[in-house]
Structure formats: C-alpha cells, structure tokens
C-alpha cells in the first residue's frame with residue numbers, strides 16, 4: 001500500500017521512486033492511494049514505477065474521472081476511487097456504473113493524512129450500502145483498522161483492509177495480519 005499525499009494532505013510519504021525500488025524485489029500487489037489534487041499528473045510515473053493499483057479521490061476528479069480511469073488502465077494499473085468521511089457515498093456510484101468503471105472503492109474511515117487515528121464506525125453505513133448494491137465490488141477501508149475494529153468492517157462488507165499502526169506497532173505483525181484476514185474470510189463465508 002502506497003499513500004502518496006501532496007496538496008490534498010500536507011505530508012508527502014511514498015512516491016514513484018519507492019514503488020520502483022520495491023518492484024525490483026517483489027511481485028506483490030502494490031496498492032497505491034494518491035491523496036493528491038492532481039492525480040492525472042502521477043499516472044504515468046506510477047505505472048512505469050510498477051504500481052498495481054492507482055486510487056484517486058472522487059473529491060478532486062468530478063470533471064475528468066473517465067479520462068483518468070482510461071489513463072490508469074492504459075498504464076497497466078487497476079483504477080480505484082477513494083472518498084473522504086464527509087463525502088456522500090452516492091458520489092462514487094457513477095464511477096462504478098460508467099462504461100470505464102473503477103474496480104475498487106476505498107471508504108476512508110478516518111480523515112486522510114495521518115496514521116494512528118480513531119476508526120469512524122459510522123462509515124460502515126457507506127460500506128454496507130456499497131456491498132448491497134455491488135456484491136462483487138472490491139471495497140477497501142483505511143484508517144484505524146485493527147483487532148478491535150476489523151469485525152465491524154468485515155461484517156459491513158469490506159474485503160480489502162489497510163492497516164498501519166495495528167500491524168507495525170504489534171510485537172508480531174504477522175499475527176495481526178492473520179487475524180484481519182480471518183475476520184474478512186469469516187464474514188465472507190457467512191454471507
């Protein structure tokens with residue numbers, strides 16, 4: 001997972017050079033969430049660097065999302081759209097239903113910008129609405145996910161989990177990853 005923040009949030013974290021370096025050592029899916037106001041400017045460099053997924057924010061792409069999605073696909077990446085906590089879920093529906101649809105929706109469960117924030121449980125209404133409307137869509141959640149919050153996200157229908165503090169702050173990060181995965185798999189098995 002790459003969080004690239006510039007303009008949209010004050011901090012710049014991981015960009016194309018880091019993706020390029022990582023790609024030399026792994027075939028893993030590199031899921032990149034660009035918290036920038038000008039995502040179009042980053043498509044080419046992220047594609048060349050070896051990003052697998054490119055997620056932009058709906059708040060900054062209302063006018064040009066179709067061109068953006070086309071560019072992302074042409075650059076060999078999987079397009080995703082993210083929305084901030086204050087953005088109504090209905091704003092992403094056209095991007096899922098269009099002729100050049102996004103393939104993943106990222107529901108932010110904190111205000112974007114910083115790790116270590118508190119999970120917003122009321123964002124699960126958005127996840128549930130998406131899951132009911134689009135049974136096979138990839139739905140990602142980001143912010144405050146860990147052992148105490150994963151069950152709510154998984155039950156609502158999230159199947160892609162971004163977890164920072166709970167994993168990197170754990171004595172055994174692998175155990176937390178397994179727990180998160182098990183919760184999602186259990187919820188999927190019961191629906």
Ligand SMILES: O=C(CO)[C@H](O)[C@H](O)COP(=O)(O)O
Nearest residue numbers: 112113115116143144164165
């Ligand atoms: O960058 C973020 C917000 O923009 C994320 O919330 C972060 O990557 C995940 O961190 P944490 O699990 O500590 O909430």
